[in-house]
Amino acid sequence: MEHAIRTLAEKARAAALGTATLDTTAKDAALLRLAMLLEEQSAIILKENTKDLEAGREGGLTQALLDRLRFDEDRIRAMAEGVRQVVALPDPVGEVIEESTRPNGLLLRKRRVPIGVIGIIYESRPNVTVDCAALCLKSGNACILRGGKEAFHTNTVLAGIIGQALQETGIAKEAVQLVPTTDREALNILLKLDDCIHCIIPRGGEGLIRFVAENSRIPVIKHYKGVCNIYVDKDADLAIAEKIVENAKCQRPGVCNAAENLFVHEEIAADFLPRIASRLQANNVELRLDHATAGYINGNGLTFTHASEADFHEEYLDLILSIKTVDSIDEAIDAVNQYGSGHSDAIITTNEAAAEKFLSAVDTSTAYWNASTRFTDGFEFGLGAEIGISTDRLHARGPMGLRELCTYKFIVYGTGQIK
Amino acid sequence: MEHAIRTLAEKARAAALGTATLDTTAKDAALLRLAMLLEEQSAIILKENTKDLEAGREGGLTQALLDRLRFDEDRIRAMAEGVRQVVALPDPVGEVIEESTRPNGLLLRKRRVPIGVIGIIYESRPNVTVDCAALCLKSGNACILRGGKEAFHTNTVLAGIIGQALQETGIAKEAVQLVPTTDREALNILLKLDDCIHCIIPRGGEGLIRFVAENSRIPVIKHYKGVCNIYVDKDADLAIAEKIVENAKCQRPGVCNAAENLFVHEEIAADFLPRIASRLQANNVELRLDHATAGYINGNGLTFTHASEADFHEEYLDLILSIKTVDSIDEAIDAVNQYGSGHSDAIITTNEAAAEKFLSAVDTSTAYWNASTRFTDGFEFGLGAEIGISTDRLHARGPMGLRELCTYKFIVYGTGQIK
Numbered sequence: 069m070e071h072a073i074r075t076l077a078e079k080a081r082a083a084a085l086g087t088a089t090l091d092t093t094a095k096d097a098a099l100l101r102l103a104m105l106l107e108e109q110s111a112i113i114l115k116e117n118t119k120d121l122e123a124g125r126e127g128g129l130t131q132a133l134l135d136r137l138r139f140d141e142d143r144i145r146a147m148a149e150g151v152r153q154v155v156a157l158p159d160p161v162g163e164v165i166e167e168s169t170r171p172n173g174l175l176l177r178k179r180r181v182p183i184g185v186i187g188i189i190y191e192s193r194p195n196v197t198v199d200c201a202a203l204c205l206k207s208g209n210a211c212i213l214r215g216g217k218e219a220f221h222t223n224t225v226l227a228g229i230i231g232q233a234l235q236e237t238g239i240a241k242e243a244v245q246l247v248p249t250t251d252r253e254a255l256n257i258l259l260k261l262d263d264c265i266h267c268i269i270p271r272g273g274e275g276l277i278r279f280v281a282e283n284s285r286i287p288v289i290k291h292y293k294g295v296c297n298i299y300v301d302k303d304a305d306l307a308i309a310e311k312i313v314e315n316a317k318c319q320r321p322g323v324c325n326a327a328e329n330l331f332v333h334e335e336i337a338a339d340f341l342p343r344i345a346s347r348l349q350a351n352n353v354e355l356r357l358d359h360a361t362a363g364y365i366n367g368n369g370l371t372f373t374h375a376s377e378a379d380f381h382e383e384y385l386d387l388i389l390s391i392k393t394v395d396s397i398d399e400a401i402d403a404v405n406q407y408g409s410g411h412s413d414a415i416i417t418t419n420e421a422a423a424e425k426f427l428s429a430v431d432t433s434t435a436y437w438n439a440s441t442r443f444t445d446g447f448e449f450g451l452g453a454e455i456g457i458s459t460d461r462l463h464a465r466g467p468m469g470l471r472e473l474c475t476y477k478f479i480v481y482g483t484g485q486i487k
Numbered sequence: 488m489e490h491a492i493r494t495l496a497e498k499a500r501a502a503a504l505g506t507a508t509l510d511t512t513a514k515d516a517a518l519l520r521l522a523m524l525l526e527e528q529s530a531i532i533l534k535e536n537t538k539d540l541e542a543g544r545e546g547g548l549t550q551a552l553l554d555r556l557r558f559d560e561d562r563i564r565a566m567a568e569g570v571r572q573v574v575a576l577p578d579p580v581g582e583v584i585e586e587s588t589r590p591n592g593l594l595l596r597k598r599r600v601p602i603g604v605i606g607i608i609y610e611s612r613p614n615v616t617v618d619c620a621a622l623c624l625k626s627g628n629a630c631i632l633r634g635g636k637e638a639f640h641t642n643t644v645l646a647g648i649i650g651q652a653l654q655e656t657g658i659a660k661e662a663v664q665l666v667p668t669t670d671r672e673a674l675n676i677l678l679k680l681d682d683c684i685h686c687i688i689p690r691g692g693e694g695l696i697r698f699v700a701e702n703s704r705i706p707v708i709k710h711y712k713g714v715c716n717i718y719v720d721k722d723a724d725l726a727i728a729e730k731i732v733e734n735a736k737c738q739r740p741g742v743c744n745a746a747e748n749l750f751v752h753e754e755i756a757a758d759f760l761p762r763i764a765s766r767l768q769a770n771n772v773e774l775r776l777d778h779a780t781a782g783y784i785n786g787n788g789l790t791f792t793h794a795s796e797a798d799f800h801e802e803y804l805d806l807i808l809s810i811k812t813v814d815s816i817d818e819a820i821d822a823v824n825q826y827g828s829g830h831s832d833a834i835i836t837t838n839e840a841a842a843e844k845f846l847s848a849v850d851t852s853t854a855y856w857n858a859s860t861r862f863t864d865g866f867e868f869g870l871g872a873e874i875g876i877s878t879d880r881l882h883a884r885g886p887m888g889l890r891e892l893c894t895y896k897f898i899v900y901g902t903g904q905i906k
Contacts, residue, residue, distance in 0.1 A: 085824055089847050168869055174858055176868060183880045184850065262700075266880050281681075287706055287881045308903040315905035405504055427898050428508050431603065439593055439901025448906075449595060449897070450587055461602045461685045461894040462706045462882040475880040478868070479846050482858025484727040486734035487867075 069249075073257040076245055077212065077264035080185045083242040084210035088182045092159040094239065095206055099155045102233035103148040106198065109229055110144045116225040117194070124218055136193045137219055147195050150453070154202040157452040160471045161208045175481040180474045182208030184266040187258060189214045189280050191272035194222040200269075201230050201244045203455050207473035210243045212265065214258065216272075217250035224248075252279075259284040269456050289468070291459035293383040294324030294411035296441040299400040299426065300344075301417035302335040308438060309416040310344055315440045316414070318351040322385045324457065325412050325444040329380055330391045331400045332361070337393045342368045345391075353387045360393040380407040397422055401429045408432060410459045412441035433459055433466035488668075492676045495664055496631065496683035499604045502661040503629035507601045511578040513658065514625055518574045521652035522567040525617065528648055529563045535644040536613070543637055555612045556638055566614050569872070573621040576871040579890045580627045594900040599893045601627030603685040606677060608633045608699050610691035613641040619688075620649050620663045622874050626892035629662045631684065633677065635691075636669035643667075671698075678703040688875050708887070710878035712802040713743030713830040715860040718819040718845065719763075720836035721754040727857060728835040729763055734859045735833070737770040741804045743876065744831050744863040748799055749810045750819045751780070756812045761787045764810075772806045779812040799826040816841055820848045827851060829878045831860035852878055852885035 087095075106113070117139040124134050166178040186209045188200045197213055204211035215223040227246035234241045247254060259268065259280065268288045270280040281288050298316055300309045316327035332340055341364040345355055349370055356375035357365060365372060379390045380403070394400045404413050414436035415426040423437045434444045444467060446454025451469030458464045464472040506514075525532070536558040543553050585597040605628045609615045616632055623630035634642040646665035653660045666673060678687065678699065687707045689699040700707050717735055719728045735746035751759055760783040764774055768789055775794035776784060784791060798809045799822075813819045823832050833855035834845040842856045853863045863886060865873025870888030877883045883891040 085848070085850060088850070170867065170869060174862060174867075282704060285701060287879070289881070305903070311903060311905055319906055429504070431504060431507070432896060434897040434899060436899045437901060439899055439904040440906055442906040443593060443899065443904070444897075448589065450589060460706070462708070465894050466897045475884050477851060478853040478863075478885045480853060480855045480858055480862065482856060484724075484730060485858040485862070486730055487738055487859055487861040 069254060070257050073247070073254055074261060074264075076247065077185070077258065077261045079242040080210045080212050080245055081264040083240040084182065084184045086240055087205065087210055087243050088161070088184075088208045090208060090239065094237065095159070095208070096155045098205060098233055098237040098239050099151050099202055101237050102198070102202070102230060103151040103155075105229050105233050106144055106148040106151070110141060113144055113222065113225055113229075114139055114141075116221040119221040120219055129218060133192055133218065137222070139194070139222065143195070147198050150195075150199055151202045154206050154453055157206065157470055159206065160474050165476055172485050173483060174485055177479045177481075178476045179479050180471065181477050183473060183475050184209060185264060186211045186473065187214065187265050187268045187286065188212070189255065189268060189270040189272070189276065191216040191276060192218045194219040194226060196271060197223050197226045197246070198230070199453070200455060203453060203470060203473060205243065207470045209473055212245050212247060212258065214247040214255060215250070220250055256283055259286060262286045271456055287462070289456065289458050289460055289464060291324065291409070291411060291457050293409050294326070294459075295329065295381065295383050295407060295409040296325055296327045296412045297329045297331065297404045297408050298327050298414045298416065298441065299331045299394075299397070299404065300333065300336065300340060301397060301400075301415055301419060301422050302333040303419035303422060304336065304340075304416040305418055306336065306340050306343065309340065310347055312414065312416055312438070312440045313344055314347055314351065316442055317348065317353055317389050318387065319442055321387050323442075324383075325441050326385070327441055328382065328384050328390065329403075329407055330389055331394050331403050332391065333397070333400070334360070334393050334395050337361070337364050341365055341391070341393070342370075345370050345372070348389060351387065353389050356388065356390045358392040361391045364393070383409070397425060401426060404430045404432070411457070412436065412444040414439065414441050433457070488673060489676050492666070492673055493680060493683075495666065496604070496677065496680045498661040499629045499631050499664055500683040502659040503601065503603045505659055506624065506629055506662050507580075507603075507627045509627060509658065513656065514578070514627070515574045517624060517652055517656040517658050518570050518621055520656050521617070521621070521649060522570040522574075524648050524652050525563055525567040525570070529560060532563055532641065532644055532648075533558055533560075535640040538640040539613075539638055548637060552611055552637065556641070558613070558641065562614070566617050569614075569618055570621045573625050573872055576625065576889055578625065579893050584895055591904050592902060593904055596898045596900075597895045598898050599890065600896050602892060602894050603628060604683060605630045605892065606633065606684045606687045606705065607631070608674065608687060608689040608691070608695065610635040610695060611637045613638040613645060615690060616642045616645045616665070617649070618872070619874060622872060622889060622892060624662065626889045628892055631664050631666060631677070633666040633674060634669070639669055675702055678705060681705045690875055706882070708875065708877050708879055708883060710743065710828070710830060710876050712828050713745070713878075714748065714800065714802050714826060714828040715744055715746045715831045716748045716750065716823045716827050717746050717833045717835065717860065718750045718813075718816070718823065719752065719755065719759060720816060720819075720834055720838060720841050721752040722838035722841060723755065723759075723835040724837055725755065725759050725762065728759065729766055731833065731835055731857070731859050732763055733766055733770065735861055736767065736772055736808050737806065738861055740806050742861075743802075744860050745804070746860055747801065747803055747809065748822075748826055749808055750813050750822050751810065752816070752819070753779070753812050753814050756780070756783050760784055760810070760812070761789075764789050764791070767808060770806065772808050775807065775809045777811040780810045783812070802828070816844060820845060823849045823851070830876070831855065831863040833858065833860050852876070
């Protein structure tokens with residue numbers, strides 16, 4: 069096993085040295101061929117997908133997981149369309165990020181280059197196989213894909229189609245490889261090969277991500293969870309505050325950029341809290357309130373429970389919101405930094421000084437002033453597509469696109485300079 | 488022990504939330520006070536340094552290690568001067584890296600912010616204590632310093648002086664903390680505290696760096712070693728090639744950006760190899776040659792040994808050079824990517840197409856065209872000062888200064904936008 073996994077990684081490393089120097093035309097040709105092949109071979113994809121679905125039903129997968137796993141003609145077309153959208157994105161490789169000339173005449177350029185070999189560790193959604201392969205290839209990287217066992221047949225057929233597209237367009241098929249087993253032992257071996265693999269991106273539940281982070285010798289870019297916070301300041305426009313809190317909580321509660329906690333300044337609490345509580349309750353949101361907040365709501369005929377300390381750390385991913393009344397913007401900032409996961413945090417205020425203070429002091433990937441946290445997303449940020457969202461601080465923070473799949477190198481042009 | 492280390496890290500985390508929002512004036516005031524205190528308290532520093540030197544002599548430290556450990560008035564003045572140079576550098580915090588306005592009116596700014604808490608793990612040179620503390624503070628980070636046991640008394644007095652400078656200028660002294668023990672158990676605990684510490688930078692020998700990389704759950708930025716390569720192309724200006732190879736090997740052989748391998752195109756081998764070999768031999772360089780190279784040198788009265796495969800992977804840090812004759816630029820590129828450590832690699836040629844091919848294809852932090860590898864250094868690159876050099880690909884590659892001690896966050900300015 070160890071030998072097989074190492075061989076696969078060494079082949080990826082060799083392939084990466086080739087993909088790093090491909091020009092945009094060559095990469096785009098392979099991606100366009102891939103999009104076409106996905107549509108042409110949809111019958112085979114659906115057949116293999118059916119095997120996974122049958123095994124999943126027998127194995128007792130929930131309806132939600134089966135739905136994530138399921139392909140149909142529309143989903144295959146959407147996946148091919150996603151590949152074509154990656155073709156339309158600008159190629160990040162070769163961009164000059166900084167340039168300077170030193171007193172001794174050396175010209176320094178910091179040029180964007182691919183990272184090398186990217187390992188993607190993911191769970192049940194097989195479209196990740198194609199999405200990630202396309203983003204890695206466009207950014208000049210090789211990738212190793214390790215999907216979940218639920219999607220094994222589907223992933224295998226998709227990887228075969230990707231390999232065919234690469235070969236037909238003159239690119240080494242080892243530039244995209246699926247790990248041919250889903251057991252944890254193989255994953256553990258993979259995560260130690262830091263001489264061949266340069267970056268690991270896990271996508272899935274917090275359990276998988278923690279396993280990867282704790283067992284990897286290769287740098288991991290990740291977010292465990294999104295505990296996003298909204299602070300409604302004493303100088304907030306309450307109509308805007310209501311609209312944003314409702315949107316951030318209710319529009320799609322199961323995603324990482326949905327709000328989980330609301331902090332309200334006590335000066336506007338008596339006015340704002342009953343309004344927002346009834347609006348949320350109309351959206352079937354369960355309210356978990358600290359003691360002070362409960363005092364403002366009580367007697368308005370609204371139902372709620374008392375929030376525990378643990379509730380404010382919780383990523384509900386559901387129609388539940390924890391609310392706390394704070395006596396100052398400082399208490400709000402402390403609460404965001406204590407309970408939040410550094411994903412997305414918003415202040416609602418008309419006071420610019422308060423806004424700048426909050427935006428500067430909250431330790432987070434994305435800080436909002438008068439907008440919903442739901443915008444933290446590669447597409448919304450204009451990256452075109454997203455390989456993931458990072459709540460880490462090194463390399464990339466927030467939504468990650470093609471540029472974040474690159475590193476840089478210094479190119480130094482001399483005329484014989486010696487030291 | 489575990490409790491004490493965790494408490495220290497939690498205090499650093501809390502202090503970092505404060506240093507992140509300090510303005511430049513406050514940080515510079517603390518650094519200027521530190522520079523002054525170092526000079527004022529030089530007698531105490533020298534007294535504590537003497538304890539380390541005596542213990543080192545008794546413990547059998549080599550003369551070279553004792554020299555690294557030793558302070559005198561001049562070295563203390565130089566250290567204080569180094570702190571004043573950090574004051575003179577521009578503050579990276581708050582710089583807007585990118586800005587865009589989305590179709591829905593959201594204004595996005597990617598703003599440079601401190602990473603948070605930096606752990607520096609280092610060995611015998613106590614000036615690292617002050618250098619790193621100054622760089623971390625200027626970039627708004629808190630730091631945890633874990634020095635070597637040989638320098639424990641010196642590091643302790645320096646950390647005390649740093650704490651005094653912070654307190655006297657109104658900054659929490661927990662922004663710079665020395666781990667009060669040098670045992671490995673404490674280090675191992677520290678390396679697991681990824682909820683409080685955000686980045687580890689090890690500085691020292693390869694053994695220490697490997698220990699840190701293999702035991703850390705926190706992202707590590709590092710370079711294990713510098714196996715730097717020079718390729719002399721068939722179209723090289725041989726006078727320039729001679730001068731650069733001599734400089735890169737001989738000017739200071741014990742540093743990471745010195746050359747260890749030379750690759751020479753066979754078309755110019757008969758002309759160039761005897762010339763460079765005798766020039767190197769005049770500098771007392773030991774030559775280790777592959778079979779073909781030996782053929783060109785033999786009979787010129789020069790001494791050499793035959794290079795093994797392992798020699799080309801070796802970081803000699805000494806007056807030794809491995810030389811190989813190659814039949815093409817492609818073989819040279821493959822050799823660089825196979826033997827090099829991704830630190831610094833040069834091509835010597837007058838042929839622009841060959842240069843661009845090499846610069847693009849070598850997988851390295853810094854690629855040179857007609858210049859010595861010895862320039863890979865924060866000061867030479869205009870960074871002012873250097874926290875280290877990275878041969879990693881994530882976050883930073885090559886020389887790292889103040890900007891590389893920062894991450895970014897997205898600041899989003901809205902007018903009530905919801906999704």
